[in-house]
Amino acid sequence: xxxxxxxxxxxxxxxxxxxxxxxxxxxxxxxxxxxxxxxxxxxxxxxxxxxxxxxxxxxxxxxxxxxxxxxxxxxxxxxxxxxxxxxxxxxxxxxxxxxxxxxxxxxxxxxxxxxxxxxxxxxxxxxxxxxxxxxxxxxxxxxxxxxxxxxxxxxxxxxxxxxxxxxxxxxxxxxxxxxxxxxxxxxxxxxxxxxxxxxxxxxxxxxxxxxxxxxxxxxxxxxxxxxxxxxxxxxxxxxxxxxxxxxxxxxxxxxxxxxxxxxxxxxxxxxxxxxxxxxxxxxxxxxxxxxxxxxxxxxxxxxxxxxxxxxxxxxxxxxxxxxxxxxxxxxxxxxxxxxxxxxxxxxxxxxxxxxxxxxxxxxxxxxxxxxxxxxxxxxxxxxxxxxxxxxxxxx
Amino acid sequence: xxxxxxxxxxxxxxxxxxxxxxxxxxxxxxxxxxxxxxxxxxxxxxxxxxxxxxxxxxxxxxxxxxxxxxxxxxxxxxxxxxxxxxxxxxxxxxxxxxxxxxxxxxxxxxxxxxxxxxxxxxxxxxxxxxxxxxxxxxxxxxxxxxxxxxxxxxxxxxxxxxxxxxxxxxxxxxxxxxxxxxxxxxxxxxxxxxxxxxxxxxxxxxxxxxxxxxxxxxxxxxxxxxxxxxxxxxxxxxxxxxxxxxxxxxxxxxxxxxxxxxxxxxxxxxxxxxxxxxxxxxxxxxxxxxxxxxxxxxxxxxxxxxxxxxxxxxxxxxxxxxxxxxxxxxxxxxxxxxxxxxxxxxxxxxxxxxxxxxxxxxxxxxxxxxxxxxxxxxxxxxxxxxxxxxxxxxx
Numbered sequence: 001x002x003x004x005x006x007x008x009x010x011x012x013x014x015x016x017x018x019x020x021x022x023x024x025x026x027x028x029x030x031x032x033x034x035x036x037x038x039x040x041x042x043x044x045x046x047x048x049x050x051x052x053x054x055x056x057x058x059x060x061x062x063x064x065x066x067x068x069x070x071x072x073x074x075x076x077x078x079x080x081x082x083x084x085x086x087x088x089x090x091x092x093x094x095x096x097x098x099x100x101x102x103x104x105x106x107x108x109x110x111x112x113x114x115x116x117x118x119x120x121x122x123x124x125x126x127x128x129x130x131x132x133x134x135x136x137x138x139x140x141x142x143x144x145x146x147x148x149x150x151x152x153x154x155x156x157x158x159x160x161x162x163x164x165x166x167x168x169x170x171x172x173x174x175x176x177x178x179x180x181x182x183x184x185x186x187x188x189x190x191x192x193x194x195x196x197x198x199x200x201x202x203x204x205x206x207x208x209x210x211x212x213x214x215x216x217x218x219x220x221x222x223x224x225x226x227x228x229x230x231x232x233x234x235x236x237x238x239x240x241x242x243x244x245x246x247x248x249x250x251x252x253x254x255x256x257x258x259x260x261x262x263x264x265x266x267x268x269x270x271x272x273x274x275x276x277x278x279x280x281x282x283x284x285x286x287x288x289x290x291x292x293x294x295x296x297x298x299x300x301x302x303x304x305x306x307x308x309x310x311x312x313x314x315x316x317x318x319x320x321x322x323x324x325x326x327x328x329x330x331x332x333x334x335x336x337x338x339x340x341x342x343x344x345x346x347x348x349x350x351x352x353x354x355x356x357x358x359x360x361x362x363x364x365x366x367x368x369x370x371x372x373x374x375x376x377x378x379x380x381x382x383x384x385x386x387x388x389x390x391x392x393x394x395x
Numbered sequence: 396x397x398x399x400x401x402x403x404x405x406x407x408x409x410x411x412x413x414x415x416x417x418x419x420x421x422x423x424x425x426x427x428x429x430x431x432x433x434x435x436x437x438x439x440x441x442x443x444x445x446x447x448x449x450x451x452x453x454x455x456x457x458x459x460x461x462x463x464x465x466x467x468x469x470x471x472x473x474x475x476x477x478x479x480x481x482x483x484x485x486x487x488x489x490x491x492x493x494x495x496x497x498x499x500x501x502x503x504x505x506x507x508x509x510x511x512x513x514x515x516x517x518x519x520x521x522x523x524x525x526x527x528x529x530x531x532x533x534x535x536x537x538x539x540x541x542x543x544x545x546x547x548x549x550x551x552x553x554x555x556x557x558x559x560x561x562x563x564x565x566x567x568x569x570x571x572x573x574x575x576x577x578x579x580x581x582x583x584x585x586x587x588x589x590x591x592x593x594x595x596x597x598x599x600x601x602x603x604x605x606x607x608x609x610x611x612x613x614x615x616x617x618x619x620x621x622x623x624x625x626x627x628x629x630x631x632x633x634x635x636x637x638x639x640x641x642x643x644x645x646x647x648x649x650x651x652x653x654x655x656x657x658x659x660x661x662x663x664x665x666x667x668x669x670x671x672x673x674x675x676x677x678x679x680x681x682x683x684x685x686x687x688x689x690x691x692x693x694x695x696x697x698x699x700x701x702x703x704x705x706x707x708x709x710x711x712x713x714x715x716x717x718x719x720x721x722x723x724x725x726x727x728x729x730x731x732x733x734x735x736x737x738x739x740x741x742x743x744x745x746x747x748x749x750x751x752x753x754x755x756x757x758x759x760x761x762x763x764x765x766x767x768x769x770x771x772x773x774x775x776x777x778x779x780x781x782x783x784x785x786x787x788x789x790x
Binding site: 010013014019040042043044046054059063066067070071072073074075076077078079080159160163164166167169170171172173174178271274289290291292293294295296298299300301302303389391392393394395 | 697
């Protein structure tokens with residue numbers, strides 16, 4: 001006998017592998033033939049409220065297969081925070097379409113959305129099995145060793161920092177520093193990933209600045225000038241949400257107009273690298289450049305991590321398996337069994353405990369000087385991202 | 396009988412394929428055994444003046460082979476403009492090392508350097524065969540169909556714009572525009588390359604702004620708002636050196652402090668995208684983001700064009716062949732015989748005519764509206780960059 005219908009949505013910023021999770025869910029559902037209808041909501045919960053649905057039985061197998069290698073959210077995404085007064089509408093739509101399985105692929109906020117939908121439906125006695133599939137390049141989801149999407153974004157950043165370092169070393173007679181800004185909001189996971197670029201002491205990056213360790217002006221200038229003195233040039237990675245010791249975001253800098261402090265900061269603090277560049281250039285007189293790739297690491301499928309693609313797919317598949325066992329109110333989690341060799345086990349984590357929380361970069365991943373990563377961090381991240389090719393020729 | 400010794404330098408900003416040209420020169424020289432010594436100057440003419448040389452006979456064959464897949468200038472680079480009073484020193488060093496073959500791989504300024512060295516040596520009766528090997532991501536070298544380095548940087552930009560477009564389409568409920576800034580100084584070749592990302596009318600990019608076509612505030616806002624109205628979002632590519640109609644660089648914008656107008660502008664006008672973002676956000680209220688990858692397209696070997704890698708190598712090889720025929724005072728050129736099928740012939744172009752000049756983007760490559768590229772441009776660039784994978788799934 002067929003179960004009720006199932007619906008899937010994608011939410012928040014896309015990643016290179018969020019469609020791989022979607023493919024894992026859809027392929028597993030279609031193979032099992034347990035559900036009469038497998039719907040996709042277009043543009044997340046926003047599309048759901050407008051009943052903008054796709055029926056996956058009408059999508060060709062070749063398109064579903066292609067999803068695995070397609071970056072971005074093929075269903076479209078949103079950042080809507082569901083209002084309390086919209087919950088009855090959600091339930092009515094679920095009922096109208098006989099949907100009893102509700103999946104969202106997303107991050108902290110998305111887990112909160114599913115959690116609230118599940119809780120409401122339980123209160124009004126509407127039978128609904130809710131499963132969250134983890135996704136965020138920021139890697140700050142609680143309850144899982146790491147989050148699908150992070151390893152691929154990390155790989156983009158490591159490759160970029162490595163290549164920029166190659167160029168900076170060659171151009172050290174002209175420019176003395178290069179600053180690469182990463183996304184990641186208040187979390188330093190993606191800035192930390194830059195450390196993978198380094199295979200020798202002289203390689204980029206030399207300094208990693210992250211939100212977890214506020215910066216001191218004098219220390220930053222000392223770090224940079226000493227590196228230039230010792231190595232001839234300096235590569236810096238900075239997380240967009242990094243702060244000065246007094247709590248001011250580096251992105252706010254000294255350009256204290258309304259825009260910089262409000263709208264601009266809200267758009268990702270995209271000027272941390274610029275302000276750091278400005279400071280270093282002004283105080284040392286050295287020339288240098290900064291790079292702000294913003295969301296590019298979220299969609300660079302040609303630089304995706306193979307491990308990430310596979311794990312994202314398996315998370316999707318696992319979500320369906322739990323749902324078929326009527327396990328609800330959980331987020332799929334990846335639990336690491338060992339790093340060398342790399343082995344994981346998929347499990348579940350209560351949505352109630354994942355929702356809204358953020359997992360910080362652990363202290364033992366950050367060097368004592370607060371400006372680089374430790375061996376423990378490298379052991380953690382290497383199997384996720386894989387080894388990079390070495391581009392180390394300066395004759 | 397052995398000829399005099401040969402020296403090679405790399406100059407200006409590196410590319411993904413400048414080492415491929417170096418490999419072409421070195422491998423050809425070592426195979427032919429015509430030269431007793433094949434030297435490399437470290438950090439271009441700066442290292443030359445300090446007699447900082449490498450003897451390629453002492454470099455292992457495996458390292459030379461690896462050069463082909465290694466981005467950046469393996470010899471190191473510089474941006475030094477040779478002073479008139481330094482020319483006698485150049486000649487003395489050449490004489491001291493019995494060097495009678497002088498190669499530089501570089502752009503307009505580099506061609507000027509070789510030209511001046513050749514002219515001086517001729518005046519003082521020092522026998523010197525001078526050959527320039529073209530290189531610049533900007534593609535503005537005169538006398539060649541295109542310049543090695545450009546196709547690979549173009550590919551990076553096209554891939555980035557395509558991927559950012561995929562993400563922007565999926566996130567259109569949140570952010571309405573994405574601005575990608577390219578390098579290229581006063582030249583729009585690299586901004587133009589963004590056009591390759593588009594395979595369907597709704598694909599990114601929708602607007603390309605380039606230095607060759609100054610912008611009008613109202614027209615820009617109309618372009619952007621109409622695109623958002625018609626397509627739901629808008630992808631803009633802007634060359635760093637793009638100007639407003641009154642001649643003000645977009646990078647100077649409204650932040651008229653000393654820094655923005657002097658140092659910052661000199662560092663690549665890195666704020667054109669920021670200022671455009673600021674204008675659009677302020678005038679329309681839409682949210683959006685901007686991406687400034689700066690020099691990353693110059694070193695992204697994993698996104699290099701295969702055609703570019705091969706052509707760069709052949710340019711190096713051809714340079715040696717000309718030198719063995721004692722042809723001097725020339726730059727190697729690539730002459731296109733046909734676009735479909737793509738066929739080229741390697742030739743030579745007088746340094747005197749290439750030095751210091753810049754090849755503009757031809758009028759017939761720019762759409763009549765001045766905000767996109769024509770079919771003629773796509774016919775020109777497609778064989779250089781290759782076709783991109785299509786990532787077009789929005790269900």
